[in-house]
Amino acid sequence: MSVQELVVRRGRRSGVTTMVAVHSSALGPAVGGCRFKVYPRVHDAIDDVLRLSAAMTRKCAVAGLDFGGGKSVVALDSVPTPEQRRAILLDHGDLIASLDGAYRAGPDVGTGPEDMLVLRERTPHVFCVPEEHGGTGSSSGPTAVGVLAALRAGARSVFGGDEMNGRRVVISGYGSVGAQLAAALAGQGAEVIVSDVDERRLAAAEERGLRKVGTEQVLAIEADVLIPAAVGGVFGPGAEVAAPLVVGPANNQLTDDAVADDLAARGVLWIPDFVASAGGVVYTLGREAENLTHDQALGRVAALEQTTQRILDAASANGTTPLAEADALAEARLTSGAEPRTPSPREPRTAA
Numbered sequence: 001m002s003v004q005e006l007v008v009r010r011g012r013r014s015g016v017t018t019m020v021a022v023h024s025s026a027l028g029p030a031v032g033g034c035r036f037k038v039y040p041r042v043h044d045a046i047d048d049v050l051r052l053s054a055a056m057t058r059k060c061a062v063a064g065l066d067f068g069g070g071k072s073v074v075a076l077d078s079v080p081t082p083e084q085r086r087a088i089l090l091d092h093g094d095l096i097a098s099l100d101g102a103y104r105a106g107p108d109v110g111t112g113p114e115d116m117l118v119l120r121e122r123t124p125h126v127f128c129v130p131e132e133h134g135g136t137g138s139s140s141g142p143t144a145v146g147v148l149a150a151l152r153a154g155a156r157s158v159f160g161g162d163e164m165n166g167r168r169v170v171i172s173g174y175g176s177v178g179a180q181l182a183a184a185l186a187g188q189g190a191e192v193i194v195s196d197v198d199e200r201r202l203a204a205a206e207e208r209g210l211r212k213v214g215t216e217q218v219l220a221i222e223a224d225v226l227i228p229a230a231v232g233g234v235f236g237p238g239a240e241v242a243a244p245l246v247v248g249p250a251n252n253q254l255t256d257d258a259v260a261d262d263l264a265a266r267g268v269l270w271i272p273d274f275v276a277s278a279g280g281v282v283y284t285l286g287r288e289a290e291n292l293t294h295d296q297a298l299g300r301v302a303a304l305e306q307t308t309q310r311i312l313d314a315a316s317a318n319g320t321t322p323l324a325e326a327d328a329l330a331e332a333r334l335t336s337g338a339e340p341r342t343p344s345p346r347e348p349r350t351a352a
């Protein structure tokens with residue numbers, strides 16, 4: 001897999017290997033989340049950082065952002081103590097600082113706004129520190145708003161309308177984004193069923209009156225919409241999916257791009273994850289890099305509905321998949337550097 005820059009370093013305080021991949025800076029400095037995860041081997045972490053950074057390039061390009069794709073990964077061999085965690089974050093902050101702004105980090109799986117605060121002790125190139133420290137905090141709310149925008153476009157294509165009342169929706173992963181999607185869709189009258197590997201999350205869902213289903217049944221359950229909101233690699237070759245519409249925030253849902261063709265051949269409309277999950281990065285960069293107001297930034301997130309519609313219309317007109325059309329849109333921006341929304345990327349507000 002091509003990558004512009006990959007830096008892998010063992011931290012001097014923690015002894016833990018952390019890494020940053022800058023996949024592309026064709027449209028601007030690379031942005032991406034910092035993932036804390038236990039990996040069997042460092043090579044698995046390297047594979048992950050490369051794939052995730054490439055997905056960020058596509059996400060930023062399709063969403064019209066003047067930023068490139070990057071990612072950072074902390075390759076853990078076990079869950080760290082709080083002291084180790086701080087040492088790892090400081091080491092990782094030094095690594096990000098050494099790239100001099102070519103990569104800017106936000107939270108990802110395993111990290112949150114408080115961790116960004118520790119990174120910021122070593123580098124200004126950090127997004128999403130808590131609001132009381134001048135950042136915008138967790139991006140899960142805007143991410144959920146973006147998924148709902150993409151869902152509306154998808155529902156019009158599949159069901160002829162975007163009314164969710166009476167529709168059955170299965171959400172895999174009742175975490176930060178999944179829980180917000182569940183609340184919003186239940187509020188619109190949808191029958192929401194959730195799945196999670198964490199019993200405490202399931203108990204929280206049940207307290208809110210939501211039905212649960214085992215993780216092994218998620219793909220097979222009869223539903224109108226399936227929302228992958230947990231992990232990547234959900235759909236492999238020949239995956240059997242009962243729901244006609246799949247749209248969700250989880251990154252890298254397909255084990256391979258060719259799976260998009262398999263899903264289409266089975267009559268499943270899969271909205272590319274890098275389109276549906278862009279709400280968080282669109283909102284955060286709008287607020288922190290362009291100083292937009294909350295409402296202005298949310299307006300940009302809502303525009304993901306039109307972007308998705310454009311992709312679905314093109315797929316329908318050209319007899320292709322939404323993935324092929326989303327890729328074409330990303331490629332057009334990357335090769336022409338087309339129509340930057342802002343004159344030039346600015347420093348993140350947190351850098352001030």
Ligand SMILES: NC(=O)c1ccc[n+]([C@@H]2O[C@H](COP(=O)([O-])OP(=O)(O)OC[C@H]3O[C@@H](n4cnc5c(N)ncnc54)[C@H](O)[C@@H]3O)[C@@H](O)[C@H]2O)c1
Pocket residue numbers: 108109110138139140141143172173174175176177178195196197198201215229230231232249250251277278280281
């Ligand atoms: N938070 C954001 O702004 C954002 C932005 C873009 C993409 N994403 C992606 O969306 C997904 C959800 O993000 P989040 O912030 O809600 O994460 P989260 O960690 O808060 O929630 C994930 C949930 O999935 C559950 N889970 C893990 N493995 C599972 C499995 N095999 N089956 C079912 N449930 C499982 C976890 O227990 C957890 O409750 C992640 O893949 C993340 O990378 C999130």
